[in-house]
Amino acid sequence: MKDFLSPELSNQQQWQLVKQHLEYASRKSPFYQRLFKAKNIQVSTIKTEADFRRIPITTKEHLQRQNLDFLAVDYTEIIDHVTTSGTLGNPVNFMLNEADLQRLTYNEYESFMIAGVTKNDVVQITTTLDRRFMAGMAYYLGLRKLGAGIVRTGSGLPGLQWDSIQRFKSKYLVAVPSFLLKLIDFAQQNAIDYRSSSVKGVICIGESLLNEKLEDSALRKRIKDLWDVELFSTYASTEMATAFTECELHKGNHILPNLIYTEILDENGNPVENGEAGELVVTPLQVESMPLIRYATGDMVMRIEEKCICGRTSGRIGPVLGRKKQMLKIKGTSLYPQHIQEAMNTLGISDYIIEAKNDEFGNDQVCIKISEGIGLNLVQVQNKLRDQLQIKLEIQQLSASILLQKKFPKESRKPVIFHDLRSI
Structure with a gap:
């Protein structure tokens, strides 16, 4: 397994990773080679965040139209082929080599650690591991590195989910929050004592659990009123290959600065102030196959800079307030x-x-x-x-x-x- 730096980085250490990423992309990525040449950008002259913002934004349309131009390794090195979900258009091809799979593994390992999962726990993955879905595989790889027990039930099928919980004493679920309401409804209709089950926490994907005031969303309250399990919000995408995860304090999703450089920008492309919302623009670090620089996610999030009481020093993001195009x-x-x-x-x-x-x-x-x-x-x-x-x-x-x-x-x-x- 590739050795990754601890996520608790100084700004100087993170900036070194950013510079390494820029140098790699300028040497290996046909897309960024052309872009840097067209814009007369010399990577060696990028020394500050203001310099970095001179690099044009990369969009999903670029990925769709010039997909293979983003490939920075030989095609035969690719081990895993996935696609984005296609929420805002046609799915985009994305590719990972061995190093990228190791990075993805480490990312989810850190994500589960933030949520408090340990090697002694059994975790039930209620999302698909097939259908070109990166996240399902990432959960599995991260849990393997952590050493936790894994139950791969896949999506849907409440009866199978409850049978698996009862058989294997699952302590955590990985699930879409609204699916928990279906599990509760099934349990109520089938006389399952779900409140006394082995499940103590859920790693939640796909739906925000906080509102703009960093208070529990109506969905989180509704679930908690019915089932007293701890809900951990996560946020990620295929292009980022990096997860932002809530700690036990549930006041925003922690950034892993050794794996991703984040910007939250206003309509004019300037960084927003702490507590303000803007579009999340990301530069995933230590990626080999399809490196991205200043990729616009289209998601509007809040910037949270103050130190979390949990002790982690990295910044956080608030809930996704919406898609910019929506x-x-x-x-x-x-x-x-x-x-x-x-x-x-x-x-x-x-x-x-x-x-x-x-x-x-x-x-x-x-x-x-x-x-x-x-x-x-x-x-x-x-x-x-x-x-x-x-x-x-x-x-x-x-x-x-x-x-x-x-x-x-x-x-x-x-x-x-x-x-x-x-x-x-």
């Missing part, structure tokens, strides 16, 4: 789909999707479509949402079967709650 402007009010989801979670409604369209004048229109089978008074729901969001949204009912198809399309690895039909 921002909605309705009658002068700006919001993200996550704001609507938080409001729906507050109302205890799970069976819905959000659709955004343009009206005849090109303005944003939003319609929330709720399952017919849950017997809600739509006017009451509309009024309660208006009280929370300060705007009135259209609400329609949809048959349970059609809603299920829209929310869980066959080609998607995760639920699709927001459907953006606007011509942006």
Whole structure:
């Protein structure tokens, strides 16, 4: 296993890793070789963060259109081929060699350590390990390095999940938070004493568990009211190959500065102040196969710089407030789909999707479509949402079967709650 530096780095040590990364990309990556030449950028002259920001942003569109130009090793070195989830478009190919797999292993090892998982614990992975999904494999590799027991159940199948928990005494789950509500519902319907189960914590993926005030989200509160397990939020993406994880204090996700250099930027490309939100731009460090420099994630997050009481000195990020491209402007009010989801979670409604369209004048229109089978008074729901969001949204009912198809399309690895039909 490759030896990685401890995540507790000084700024000077991290900057050395950044410079090594720039030098590597300038020698090995066809994409960055062309970019640096076109912009007359000499890596040796980049000595400060201000110098670093002279390098143009890399976007997902660059990765899609010039995919193989990002490859910095011989194609025959690639061991694992994965793709992004395709939330905002077609999935993007991503490739890892042996060194990258070792880096991915170490990343998840550190992530599980932050959440308090030890080699004595049994961890049940309730996400897919196939379907070109990097994260499922990363969890498995990280837990192997940690030495923990592993149960690979895959996604869905509440009955199998509970049977596995009871058989193997799983202490932690890796799961999408909203899936826990389905586990609870299944347990209640099948007389399973879930509150007395072996599960004590859940490493949560895909959904934020904090709100903008760094307080528990409605989803976290709803789960905790039903099942007193500790929920740890994580944030990651295929392109980053790095996880940001909550510690036991649950006040933001810790950055691993030995694996990733982060910037949180305003609309003008300038760093935001502590406590402010901006777009997360990342430079994953110590990557060999497809190195990225100043990659725009499209995710709007909050910058948290003060030292965490847990003792870790690295910065943190707040919850994902929304995708930059998914921002909605309705009658002068700006919001993200996550704001609507938080409001729906507050109302205890799970069976819905959000659709955004343009009206005849090109303005944003939003319609929330709720399952017919849950017997809600739509006017009451509309009024309660208006009280929370300060705007009135259209609400329609949809048959349970059609809603299920829209929310869980066959080609998607995760639920699709927001459907953006606007011509942006």
